[in-house]
Amino acid sequence: MLLFLSFLAMSMIGSSHSAESKVHNIARLNNEVRELRTQFVDGRTELMQIKMESSVVLKMAKKAIHQPEEPPKKIIVKNK
Amino acid sequence: MFVFAVLVLIQLVHIQVVEGDKYRKKAEKRVFKTFDIPANRGNLYDSKGNLLATSVPKYDVRFDAVTVKDRLFKKHVDSLSLSLASEFGKPASYYTKMLRKARSHKNRYLLIQRNMGYSQYMRVRNFPLFRLGANRGGLIVEQRTIREHPIGKIAERTVGYERKDEQGYYTRVGLEGAYGPFLRGKEGKRKKQKIAKNQWKPIGDANEVEPQDGFDVISTIDVNIQDITHHALLAQLESYDAEHGTVVVMETRTGEIKAISNLGRTASGKYYEKLNYAVGEAHEPGSTFKLMTMVAILEDNVVDSSTVVDTENGRVKFYDRTVRDSKWGGYGKISMAEAFKLSSNTAFAKIVDQHYKNNPKKFVNRLIDMGISKPLGLSIRGEGKPKIPYPGDKNWYGTTLPWMAHGYGVAITPLQTLAFYNAIANDGELVKPRFIKEVKAWDRVHEKFDKEVLNTAICSKKTARIAQEMMKEVVRSGTATNIKTNAFAIAGKTGTCWGNYGKDQEREYIASFAGYFPADDPKYSCIVVIHKPNKKKGYYGSVVAAPVFKAIAKKIYNDIPVVDEIFAADITYSKVTQNFENYFEKAQTYKTVMPDVKGMSAMDVIALLENMGLTVQIKGSGVVEKQSIAPGVKIQAKQTIRLELS
Numbered sequence: 001m002l003l004f005l006s007f008l009a010m011s012m013i014g015s016s017h018s019a020e021s022k023v024h025n026i027a028r029l030n031n032e033v034r035e036l037r038t039q040f041v042d043g044r045t046e047l048m049q050i051k052m053e054s055s056v057v058l059k060m061a062k063k064a065i066h067q068p069e070e071p072p073k074k075i076i077v078k079n080k
Numbered sequence: 081m082f083v084f085a086v087l088v089l090i091q092l093v094h095i096q097v098v099e100g101d102k103y104r105k106k107a108e109k110r111v112f113k114t115f116d117i118p119a120n121r122g123n124l125y126d127s128k129g130n131l132l133a134t135s136v137p138k139y140d141v142r143f144d145a146v147t148v149k150d151r152l153f154k155k156h157v158d159s160l161s162l163s164l165a166s167e168f169g170k171p172a173s174y175y176t177k178m179l180r181k182a183r184s185h186k187n188r189y190l191l192i193q194r195n196m197g198y199s200q201y202m203r204v205r206n207f208p209l210f211r212l213g214a215n216r217g218g219l220i221v222e223q224r225t226i227r228e229h230p231i232g233k234i235a236e237r238t239v240g241y242e243r244k245d246e247q248g249y250y251t252r253v254g255l256e257g258a259y260g261p262f263l264r265g266k267e268g269k270r271k272k273q274k275i276a277k278n279q280w281k282p283i284g285d286a287n288e289v290e291p292q293d294g295f296d297v298i299s300t301i302d303v304n305i306q307d308i309t310h311h312a313l314l315a316q317l318e319s320y321d322a323e324h325g326t327v328v329v330m331e332t333r334t335g336e337i338k339a340i341s342n343l344g345r346t347a348s349g350k351y352y353e354k355l356n357y358a359v360g361e362a363h364e365p366g367s368t369f370k371l372m373t374m375v376a377i378l379e380d381n382v383v384d385s386s387t388v389v390d391t392e393n394g395r396v397k398f399y400d401r402t403v404r405d406s407k408w409g410g411y412g413k414i415s416m417a418e419a420f421k422l423s424s425n426t427a428f429a430k431i432v433d434q435h436y437k438n439n440p441k442k443f444v445n446r447l448i449d450m451g452i453s454k455p456l457g458l459s460i461r462g463e464g465k466p467k468i469p470y471p472g473d474k475n476w477y478g479t480t481l482p483w484m485a486h487g488y489g490v491a492i493t494p495l496q497t498l499a500f501y502n503a504i505a506n507d508g509e510l511v512k513p514r515f516i517k518e519v520k521a522w523d524r525v526h527e528k529f530d531k532e533v534l535n536t537a538i539c540s541k542k543t544a545r546i547a548q549e550m551m552k553e554v555v556r557s558g559t560a561t562n563i564k565t566n567a568f569a570i571a572g573k574t575g576t577c578w579g580n581y582g583k584d585q586e587r588e589y590i591a592s593f594a595g596y597f598p599a600d601d602p603k604y605s606c607i608v609v610i611h612k613p614n615k616k617k618g619y620y621g622s623v624v625a626a627p628v629f630k631a632i633a634k635k636i637y638n639d640i641p642v643v644d645e646i647f648a649a650d651i652t653y654s655k656v657t658q659n660f661e662n663y664f665e666k667a668q669t670y671k672t673v674m675p676d677v678k679g680m681s682a683m684d685v686i687a688l689l690e691n692m693g694l695t696v697q698i699k700g701s702g703v704v705e706k707q708s709i710a711p712g713v714k715i716q717a718k719q720t721i722r723l724e725l726s
Contacts, residue, residue: 023275023281024279035137035198038136038198039199041228041230045228045230048230052304052307067638071640071641074642075644076645079648
């Protein structure tokens with residue numbers, strides 16, 4: 001009887017410990033998610049700025065590449 | 081001794097039994113707590129999946145100058161200052177002084193830097209001393225979640241924000257505000273128990289509520305068009321030194337707003353997204369209102385495009401006020417179509433006064449029927465209310481009607497004007513301008529928003545077609561010939577409105593252009609309104625506003641490829657086929673042994689040999705005559721072959 005009760009007590013302590021360690025783990029992972037998320041948004045922001053037409057125009061002007069005066073022509077060849 | 085023991089015992093019992101409940105409650109309060117679990121706010125995307133707004137954490141870094149050991153502080157204070165200096169751009173001596181002062185003052189909460197992004201925070205965290213952590217290094221980090229706009233200052237006002245004050249009321253600006261109810265999500269509730277390391281462990285509770293994350297909202301904005309629009313408007317505002325301006329680009333058929341740019345000047349002369357003028361600012365439209373007048377009088381059949389009106393000498397008096405044409409001396413006798421393309425104020429004032437003087441209600445009712453007296457009911461808050469005076473109002477005078485005819489004494493927002501022009505481009509169908517496409521939860525579509533028609537026909541198709549022709553003529557041979565291009569046709573109307581036309585005030589102008597392109601198959605409608613340009617530099621709608629329209633139209637047009645379909649000619653050159661088969665066979669057969677390449681063309685032979693790992697040197701042109709490695713020889717690594725062609 002005593003053995004059983006102490007077994008129960010032990011498993012209770014054990015499970016509450018594992019629950020606590022899970023909470024800590026979740027907190028850690030949450031932080032990691034947040035960090036990765038900012039990293040993603042930082043990257044996305046930078047990409048957005050770089051890929052905007054206005055910034056591409058500025059960069060290309062140095063290389064003497066300008067915007068076209070006419071739209072591109074697309075020729076689709078069809079087989080009969 | 082015994083008495084003491086008894087007293088202690090009594091006190092024990094007293095605390096346990098009499099005051100027990102109170103203390104137990106207190107203990108519970110310290111250890112158990114119900115938390116509001118904030119829901120993650122959804123993202124706001126543009127129509128092509130680019131992020132417009134999202135939530136990110138930002139970091140404040142502070143320094144606890146007391147917890148650090150003397151030895152460590154002395155060792156690292158200089159190198160830490162150097163690192164901080166190189167990161168934040170202030171001199172190292174500044175940081176050394178600051179850190180030492182904090183230490184001598186026992187400051188445990190010295191602010192190093194606020195609002196750092198993730199990557200900067202990661203660098204700062206690895207600085208000398210800081211990398212030792214909270215207890216030994218004194219690093220204190222606070223994290224907050226803020227809303228970030230990856231496209232920066234462009235469309236800042238349209239993307240907007242949402243704030244909640246202590247009373248729970250929301251300030252709702254732009255798309256973030258308009259779609260707040262979708263984005264917000266629902267807060268959850270959960271009881272938690274305090275455990276080690278200052279963490280809280282969730283525990284079972286009947287009142288538990290799971291938080292629901294906000295939905296993602298896909299807006300109709302196109303970042304690329306927005307970018308073009310922003311910079312076209314900015315350049316023009318700067319070169320004409322204007323007070324503020326707005327541009328809206330809308331897809332003609334669907335009413336999807338592709339770009340909306342609002343720039344106002346600050347005290348320092350820079351421009352930024354100050355207010356949403358396009359949505360909120362109802363102003364006197366001036367000549368762009370002539371389209372509404374024209375459509376109204378065409379619908380009432382009081383004129384047709386060839387009706388002749390005498391503009392006299394460009395000055396016509398109504399009671400005590402004079403309507404003037406911008407051209408000194410007037411245009412003489414002209415048709416209504418010409419009056420429209422030349423934007424003759426006198427012609428419009430006269431014709432409307434002549435036909436509606438005795439029944440002004442008929443004219444105003446026609447305008448009201450076309451829907452321009454009502455707000456559009458936009459999802460973005462703060463839409464300006466149009467103002468159309470009605471006969472019998474206390475400020476309705478004899479001059480009200482002729483002035484209304486050319487766009488004065490009425491007020492309308494740029495977006496409402498645009499919606500009307502768009503309706504004409506759509507043969508009379510008035511479509512509601514729309515900012516939202518879809519609401520999504522991850523990949524699942526929660527709600528889809530379709531085209532919304534406010535009025536299937538604000539006028540007859542016939543009238544719309546006549547008005548379309550007149551607008552084309554404005555660019556072809558009227559007030560806006562300066563934006564004519566051969567690539568595609570533009571249809572629209574210029575507007576140069578006098579603001580401040582009171583007697584003693586300095587005159588100010590509002591330059592505008594509204595229209596659509598390509599004129600023959602309208603894809604986009606667009607309005608440009610620029611307030612208070614520097615008069616010395618120019619103030620006509622055609623000069624100040626129309627070029628912005630053209631720049632945008634041209635860029636958008638140039639982005640769409642001209643597609644040409646042709647059928648493949650059914651010719652096969654036997655020699656080409658043969659050469660290719662010869663090449664293909666050799667390429668399949670020879671991998672390590674030198675083939676006989678005599679008679680092959682340079683194009684084929686280079687591909688063949690370089691694929692085998694050889695470096696090819698060529699002399700002459702034509703077909704191969706000599707090869708420096710004989711056929712059948714095994715090829716070594718990094719070998720060079722010389723070929724002679726003729």
